[in-house]
Amino acid sequence: MNEKEMVRLSKRLSSWLRHNPDAIGLRPDEAGWVRVQDLLSQAAAHSRGFTRAQLDLVVEQNNKKRFEFDASGTSIRARQGHSIEVDLGYTPADPPEILYHGTAERTLGLIMAEGLLPMRRHAVHLSADIATAVNVGGRHGRPAVLRVDTVAMRAAGHEFFVTGNGVWLVDAVPPQYLELLPTPR
Structure with a gap:
């Protein structure tokens, strides 16, 4: 996957996971998680298919690190930037000055x-x-x-x-x- 393809897939994932999951029939849970298998199958069903290997590459190598897998690697979400209702579960932290x-x-x-x-x-x-x-x-x-x-x-x-x-x-x-x-x- 070249850089241009990676950016294109990252933008699609941002749209689906942050703003418009309905576009391909995704149903994120309350914390924004979507099963990876559902993401792959729904993207393919909407003629926007990609492989798990390509998804892994975007998550690992995207310079903005917008996405994360859960501990089991079976679900994915955007880390921030949602316009859909989610509770990301972050705890308060002490920022720099x-x-x-x-x-x-x-x-x-x-x-x-x-x-x-x-x-x-x-x-x-x-x-x-x-x-x-x-x-x-x-x-x-x-x-x-x-x-x-x-x-x-x-x-x-x-x-x-x-x-x-x-x-x-x-x-x-x-x-x-x-x-x-x-x-x-």
Whole structure:
């Protein structure tokens, strides 16, 4: 499987496991898990088939590590980013003092007025490093990076969660905890 095919399959999996399982007749459980055999058979039934070996490759080698298998390897889910109702079961975690959020510059006015909101997802996604935030922000235009004061947020009672691929999650980030960093180059 070449890189282009891997990206294509990763995007399909993201759509099915995070947003639209009905598109191929999947029924995730309350934690977002889908039996691998159901995923393979339903994808094939909808002319989108792939092999278990290809699935393993995407889970293991995808640079964003969006997916995970359960301990038995018989079920799969997306680690975060769902627009469907799921309870991922993450426990609160102590974040670093500063986290970052990457966005497109054109969204800054609204964000600085209203804060970071989950929009169509269940949580706001934050990263522990600026480079990741720049990469995320650049997906939809010229990137802007916001620094999130997690110390003050935790003191105000906000809870943070971390996924297996290092993405930090929080319900929302009010604007008083945000600082715009100089434009990344």
